[in-house]
Amino acid sequence: MGRQLELTPRLACIAGWVPQGARIADVGTDHAYLPVWLTLHGRVASAIASDLRPGPLDRARETGRRFGVEGRISFRLGNGLQAVGPEDCDTVVIAGMGGENIAMILSRAPWTADGEHTLLLQPQSRAEVLRAFLQDHGCAIVREALVLDRGHLYPVMEVKAGRMSLTPGQRLGGAKLLRDPLGDRYLMEKILQRQSAVAGLNRSADRADRDRADRLREEITALYIMREEWRHANCPGN
Ligand SMILES: C[S@@+](CC[C@H](N)C(=O)[O-])C[C@H]1O[C@@H](n2cnc3c(N)ncnc32)[C@H](O)[C@@H]1O
Structure with missing residues (x-):
């Protein structure tokens, strides 16, 4: 350098x-x-x-x-x-x-x-x-x-x-990222990480794993809601 x-x-x-x-x-x-x-x-x-x-x-x-x-x-x-x-x-x-x-x-x-x-x-x-x-x-x-x-x-x-006061989606997907051009990619990465973890946990017979899968599914739902809001804010008409 x-x-x-x-x-x-x-x-x-x-x-x-x-x-x-x-x-x-x-x-x-x-x-x-x-x-x-x-x-x-x-x-x-x-x-x-x-x-x-x-x-x-x-x-x-x-x-x-x-x-x-x-x-x-x-x-x-x-x-x-x-x-x-x-x-x-x-x-x-x-x-x-x-x-x-x-x-x-x-x-x-x-x-x-x-x-x-x-x-x-x-x-x-x-x-x-x-x-x-x-x-x-x-x-x-x-x-x-x-x-x-x-x-x-x-x-x-x-x-x-x-x-x-953050919604569950804002806690996971960003407090001020609704207008960020990379917001959709960020949210999708978080959704895909959780979907892959849920797929692994679904194979487990362990109660704790199933509870964790339930929590992750709730997070996925919150992230999809955020993604809808992002699309609404950035792709009006969609
Ligand atoms: C990956 S480097 C990040 C360097 C720089 N801040 C950056 O963002 O590029 C993480 C640094 O944080 C230091 N670190 C980790 N925990 C720390 C702590 N509790 N207090 C002070 N430094 C810490 C590590 O020693 C390391 O040098």
């Missing part, structure tokens, strides 16, 4: 949502591409790059060194937001982790729902767990978008303190 740092579409979407002049904390930074890019492009007033493990944090420092901004970023070792305080930042980014892990990190730092912070969240999996957590912990998804990156769809969420 030369002096040019190119972000992947997923990280580029998040970078585009960081307010100009923000004081960011990037939790689970790994290579620190996001804080390094934002610092290089004069987009942030300050940046913290934090990670759970020393290996990724060394990689983060190395990226900072390579692009000449190591001294302008604070590198911190810690679990979740353990090494970051509410006064250190106004924007928290947590990307590239499972939805359950992101929810766990936020639950241990209740100040993230104090109304003073913007959260930019990008779950790799189990986004529905994260959406449910946010709803139950005084947070509202104010913007959501899907990004196609190397063949995979990733939801990106902007979250603020507030209230929201």
Whole structure:
């Protein structure tokens, strides 16, 4: 890599949502591409790059060194937001982790729902767990978008303190994705994953498996309702 740092579409979407002049904390930074890019492009007033493990944090420092901004970023070792305080930042980014892990990190730092912070969240999996957590912990998804990156769809969420009331379909299929051009594909992927799981569980004689299949069938119905709403919103006349 030369002096040019190119972000992947997923990280580029998040970078585009960081307010100009923000004081960011990037939790689970790994290579620190996001804080390094934002610092290089004069987009942030300050940046913290934090990670759970020393290996990724060394990689983060190395990226900072390579692009000449190591001294302008604070590198911190810690679990979740353990090494970051509410006064250190106004924007928290947590990307590239499972939805359950992101929810766990936020639950241990209740100040993230104090109304003073913007959260930019990008779950790799189990986004529905994260959406449910946010709803139950005084947070509202104010913007959501899907990004196609190397063949995979990733939801990106902007979250603020507030209230929201999600239908089962919105919890599973997105709080603010009704107008997203990739919404139909996202919903179909979720439906197909569940249909395939149900097909496997149907072969089981185990009671717990049959209960799980029932829950998945309910989710499929909720997702089909969402898909109808998406089609209604995007393909009027169909
Ligand atoms: C797949 S990388 C994502 C890197 C970058 N955020 C991105 O989106 O491209 C996940 C990173 O999260 C870190 N991580 C996982 N759990 C964490 C936690 N509880 N606290 C801080 N970092 C964590 C891992 O060490 C790893 O470096």
